[in-house]
Amino acid sequence: MNRRIFALLGAAAMLTGCKEPQAQGSGSGNQFVNAGDNVVVKSVKVYASTQNSVQGDTYYVVTFTFTNTFGGETFTPRLTHFVLEDAQKTRHAAIDGGTYLSADINNDFSPMKKGESRDFTTVFNVYQNTTGTLFYDPT
Numbered sequence: 001m002n003r004r005i006f007a008l009l010g011a012a013a014m015l016t017g018c019k020e021p022q023a024q025g026s027g028s029g030n031q032f033v034n035a036g037d038n039v040v041v042k043s044v045k046v047y048a049s050t051q052n053s054v055q056g057d058t059y060y061v062v063t064f065t066f067t068n069t070f071g072g073e074t075f076t077p078r079l080t081h082f083v084l085e086d087a088q089k090t091r092h093a094a095i096d097g098g099t100y101l102s103a104d105i106n107n108d109f110s111p112m113k114k115g116e117s118r119d120f121t122t123v124f125n126v127y128q129n130t131t132g133t134l135f136y137d138p139t
Contacts, residue, residue: 033062033084036135040065042119047101049125055092056126059101060084062134067117070138074111077120077136084124086132094122 030044045061062084068075082094096102102123112118126132 032060032129032131034131034133035064036085036133038067038069038136039134040067041134048128049099056124056128056130058126058128058130059099060124060126060130061101061121062124063119063121064134065117065119066136068112068114070114072114074113075138076111077109077118079107079109079122081137082120082122082134083137084126084130084132084134086126086130091137092124092126092130092132095125099123099125 030041032046033041033044035041042063042065044063047059047061049057049059066077066082068077079096080093084092084094086092105121105123107120107122108118
């Protein structure tokens with residue numbers, strides 16, 4: 001009986017050690033990403049980049065709600081048109097690959113009616129502690 005208890009406690013201790021990397025800046029009131037027009041930021045998770053890049057050393061995984069307020073009956077959003085513009089007016093477009101962080105993200109890019117809202121998750125490659133505004137650039 002005692003062996004079973006110790007085995008269960010050992011297994012539980014091993015499982016608690018298997019955690020995802022701690023995300024910084026998570027939450028709706030995060031200090032890194034502000035909501036622009038048509039966007040409500042839900043969460044931001046911050047991860048150190050595993051590669052050296054001239055585009056940045058940090059990944060922001062941002063979950064947000066986008067509302068189509070553009071003209072026309074329908075509008076088809078594109079991932080790379082979601083932009084994070086930092087304080088120096090540098091625009092960081094959402095990336096659609098090249099990192100393990102984007103592997104499990106599945107967004108719905110079907111046409112949206114005017115006024116329709118939809119949740120999206122995107123990845124941005126930025127420099128550490130970048131702050132900016134997230135918006136959709138239709139151009």
